Amino acid sequence: MEAIIVAGGLGTRLRPLTVNAPKHLLPVAGIPFVGHQLAKLAEAGVARVLLATSYHADQFEPELGDGRAWGVELVYATEEQPLGTGGAIRNVASRLESAADEPIVILNGDILSGHDLPAQVQHHREAGADVTLHLVEVADARAYGCVPTEDGRVTAFHEKSPDPVSRQINAGCYVFRRAVVDKIPPDRVVSVERETFPGLVAAGAMVLGYVDRRYWVDVGTPATLCRASSDVVRGIASSAAFRAVPGELFMASDASLAVGASASGGSSLGSGSFVDVDTVVEGSLIARGAKVGAGSHLVNSVIGPGAQVGSGVVLRDAVVGDHAVVGDGCELLAGARVWVGAHIPPGAVRFSSDM
Template sequence: MKAAILIGGQGTRLRPFTLDAPKPLLPVLNRPFLEYQFQVLRKSGVREVALCTSYRALDFRRAFGDGRRLGLRLRYVRETMPLGTGGAAKNAENLLLGGTSLILNGDVLNAFDVRAFLSFHRARRAEISIALTRVKDPTAYGLVLTDAKGLVRRFLEKPSWDEVETNTINAGAYLFEPSVFSHIPAGKTYSLERGLFPERLAAGAVLAGWVAPGYWIDIGTVDKYLQVHLDILGGRTPFKPGAGVRALKGFEGAIVAAGAGAHVAEFARFSGAVSLGRGARVGRGAQLSDCVVLDGAVVGDGARLERCVVGARARVGTHATLGPGTALAGGSRVGDYSQL
């Protein structure tokens, strides 16, 4: 089976970090986020992957090349204008010939069994199967309602609590039979979620919804980008940090992962889970709790950081404070004793 990953978005909700890199290439524990999805594909036997690019498309070629070092064969297709999820998938049609295709959203991490998904899809003889995940607050998402056999019966967009009948949402992974592509217009902006899926359901096509067990997260916001680090460090996922990451010892009750060349001065204190990028430096007496400090950033003496993300090469001044939700752009500077 071949796969396509939709990675053309600009990642506006993850700015300022996506001003310098596309969202799927942002580092998560010193490994590009997309490499975790590659791990899932490789483990499931998928070897050919089409990357559907648009924003900063060349960055992906520089990062992954032809995919050999990852155990994959990567091919690239680029949108010259934004085409939405449907148009991006249509662009990859010629690279997905030969059978059922797996389509993935590039900003979602699914730790699921692709083979089990495919078996479900074939058993239902579906034209399209949608991987689903369960959420605590279904009013924040579009819901997918299925029957007892797992066949899709209805789509419900961001319901009120009195309309909620399920908590299963689209998890951003799909299986397509080859015929599906004939229903996607070429060269036009078109949505899988708001166009293709409800239209095919209304036309009587068989759509199935498979509730995927295991870890799932959409890293589309700064809060979720921070959370995926905390989840991996906290052992809540099957994923491991990238090569060269070492666990720092001697910080009781904290999990600290440091990239190559990271340095922590004496009397620094950590709590929760903290990720330090390559060459990051933490000053004397600094206090860090549940935060991410990206490559080459410097945290000054006595600074305090809590549930925040510090961009690459940023400078946090002596005794400065960064509070929950702070997203400090790469290369920026926070003055001594500042509070954000």
């Protein structure tokens, strides 16, 4: 079985973390995010994966290799210009080896899911469907387009609305009949969500919804990146790529946590990172080569590669970009983002009056 991962997005909501890297290679529990997807596909019986890339496309192969480490054959395809989700899928169609009626698994490259992919594929095969979408139910669908179904068949695709007609949303994992991939218009921007899927439903094609209520998160913001990493580390989200024992902390073999420092809440310390004495790290992600000074407190924050956080710093729901410097005694809260290479002098930013 073959699969396509759509990995061309710019990751604008994750900036500054995606200024120098594609979001699909950001670390989640010490592993490039897309590695979790590759391992999931391998576990489901997928043997060959086409990775549709665009933004920072040159970084994928050096990081992921030929796919053997993840249990698949990995084939790279690069869009010269971004083509949207449907265009990216169509762009790799000529490199698929499956027959016209065979299923092709397609993943959006920013979804971490614990759903039963083999069961979704089986449901697709048994029904003889053209497309089968993984759907999840959310408490509040106003932030998403919703996908109502009737007797398991998708009836419509609705854009975001203050009054959604369903709590079911598109979860970003599809099973296509190979022939349907070939019918997507070539060499232009196409959105499967706004064009391909609604067109298939309107034409009477068999488009099914497969509802699975297991773990699912869209890793599209620093907050959800932190959450996904923490959940994998703690075992809340299962991943075949994560082979460490679940717990409160994942540390790379060459990361350092000084005596008297603590890290919990599913925190992750990347290769060559260092956390100094009396610092408390909670639910945070510290990338490779980043340093955190003594007596600091980090909560639900992301520290980019090579960044330096001084002593006595408080970071809560904050992001520090690659090679940025946050001086001693600074306090960054409520979604603050320090850009790549920026330098904040000691004590220059505070949200409280005490020093």
